[in-house]
Amino acid sequence: MTAAQSLKPETESRIVLRVEGLGKTYGGVVALSDVDLSIRAGTIHGLLGENGAGKSTLVGIMSGQRQPSSGTIYLDEKPLPPVDVRAMEEAGVFLVTQEPMIIDHLSAAENLMLGIWPKRRFGFVNWRKLAIDAARMLDGTGIDPSALAGSLDAVARRKLNILRAMFSGGKVIILDEPTAALTVDDRAQLFDFMRRLKAQGVTFIFISHFNDEILEICDAVSVLRDGRYAGGSEDVGAMTSEDLSELVLGRGLVLFERQRPTFSADAPAIHLTDIRSGALNLPSLAIRAGEVVGVTGLPGGGGKELARTLFGLQPAASGRIRFADGAERALPAHPAEAFAAGIAYLSDDRRRDGSIAQMSIAENISLSAEVALARGAFMNAEQERALSQRYFSSLGIKAPNSSVAVDTLSGGNQQKVCLGRVLATRPKLLMLDEPTRGIDVGVKQDVLRIVDELSRTGVSVIIISTDTDELVRAVDRVLVFQNGRVREELAGEAISRSRLRNLG
């Protein structure tokens, strides 16, 4: 049962959505087992859990996208028959997914009314009513109804999705990690917006990996672990971040903390000279062997551009790279050259740019190292298998075996596969773009630990991150980029939360 017993009188509103004994199996794999959960009307209900704990499966069932193997959903205490997405939406339950469902070349107003166009007779769209209604809905949100959706920023797109759900009669709106890829300001803006809608009586189910977000905005919280209900509270105010982590992991969380090595002045290093591409302008930079350098700044500031230029994904106007062994070369023109030269990069968008979803874990891990292992045109099957197996087990990828397709894995495990793929190329310079975004706090520590261990073998690492917490705990030096240049450099103990926040 939920922790409904510890109710405070003022939060006692009716239960709008309840699930009982919910279970789901895929093939032989149990994704969800005997979950009971109650959501009260007009609250923001946090849903926490590790990658693969069953959050997405649960909200998938709640929103009608997946059918439960067992159990019942009650809406306003009335049991629902097995239903599909449309029926759930008509009943008022909407899922807003991580990737906003938005059609880029339609206007904000049209996106808002997608599928619910105000109609005239004979199926004609009532454009005037559409424009008026949309303008009213968007009033005060800062979104221009006639702006093309493709030109909107991440927050506006999320808002648009939430508004669309509301406008379609949404009573319960499920937000699956809405804060992923948002900046601190964006997040505050989104939270204000949610509070305003809550005051209008909308109920939210809010999925997040961040304890501080849950503590900030949620009235109640439920935690899933290994597909089961692990605990929860209807009085989030009384909880601490540690309480939440313990519920999520089932044990106390040991946060990773890097022991910063000391480098001598003449330590071997990778030297970058005169790196220019678009607005990016980096006269010189030395990254010592075994050093972990954090790169931060606003989007477009130059951090991501630096990595993509060094990796050959973005054309360079100029630039040389000299490795610790003295070998100097021009920047690679293609990722294939970069891997061959010992430069590896892992994109922040692992869905689009990280792995081949329908290929197996093993095939993905060996994908980038394949050319180096090949005997002429032929694959070196045994060595590839051995390599994949090594990273499959050393990275602790949770899957029945390595021949499972990557798209059946949870986000955190997909990220480990991607990491395995770039590590398998044995890079000298490893660049990771937001390596822990959207993955749970437990796997996040794993990833940071892997990076740490790798650096101890002499690999130079660049981590591009907007997660201040990660920068404070995992890197030796932080470069703050602005307008394509390094604006500030922090090292060692000078890397602190307050310094990084102020740099914003």
Added chain:
Amino acid sequence: MSDIAMTHSAPKPQTAKSRRSSAAGWILHNVVWIWLIALVVIFGLFNQYFFTLFNLQNIMVQATVLGMIALAMALPLLVAEIDLSIPANVGFSSAIGAMANTDLGLPFFLAALIGIAVATLIGFFNAVCITKLKMVSLIQTLSMMIILQGALLALTQGRTITSLSPGYVWIGQETIGGWPVMPVVFVLAILGMYVLLRHTVLGRSIFAVGGNQVASNSAGIRVDRVKILSYTIAGFLAGVAGYLLASWQMAITSNQGASYLLYAIAAPIIGGVSVFGGRGSVIGVLGGVLLLTVIQVGLAIISVPSFYVGMIGGIMIFIAVAIDAVRVRYFG
């Protein structure tokens, strides 16, 4: 986000159900072969002649040309593109080869090689347009198809080329111990494609590019190069198919190859090659080719009036595709 938990609890009550569903999955995964066997039995019941050795040889010969074209078609599909000009390429390149033999008097093997080279070049040219000029493959190859069909008509002036030398038609006519030689080429092509797709870096890259082009590029795969090679090999296969077709029919008509277009697209897709790229196998293509050939030959043998052949054949293909759609829907 597909967030399937990997919990360790043993699935107790589901075992019977999942065993049943995996059996259904197995059947659906091999639907091409089961449907193929079923049709062979049905046609055989209608007419005993269907089971004769001569008919088996007939099916093998018929399957060869369609099979070569289907293999060619499968390659662009696997990299999530398409090449509609392949059947037209079959006709055009074989006309070039035949005319080099008959009009220029070149030896037949040299003439055949010229035809195959022309076909390979056309495949290469298509790929360059698609990768370097970023032309949309559907439209680029559609226009190439129209050009090649027109060029064949212009080349032949509407006449049928029949004066092919005995050497040129040898491969399509020769039998050893009563068995036709031509299907050997198809068997070799199947083996070659199997090795290419399963055991070479290029093969692996083809599946990766078809699955996710952007990620493949970031993984260090030269996407353009992979696409160009796929189209070029497809062109080569089309050239060989053209040579075989001309040699088998001992003639080149002014619309040679055109009738293969839809069947050549249908065969790989029936055999499980995804139109969205990245999925498919050589064995599947073989299954699709045999299925279509058996339908064609079978309908002829049980003497279905010719007015109904197209319709019934179409319905049989429809059933195969529908079953496959059900498979993808429920078993992925």
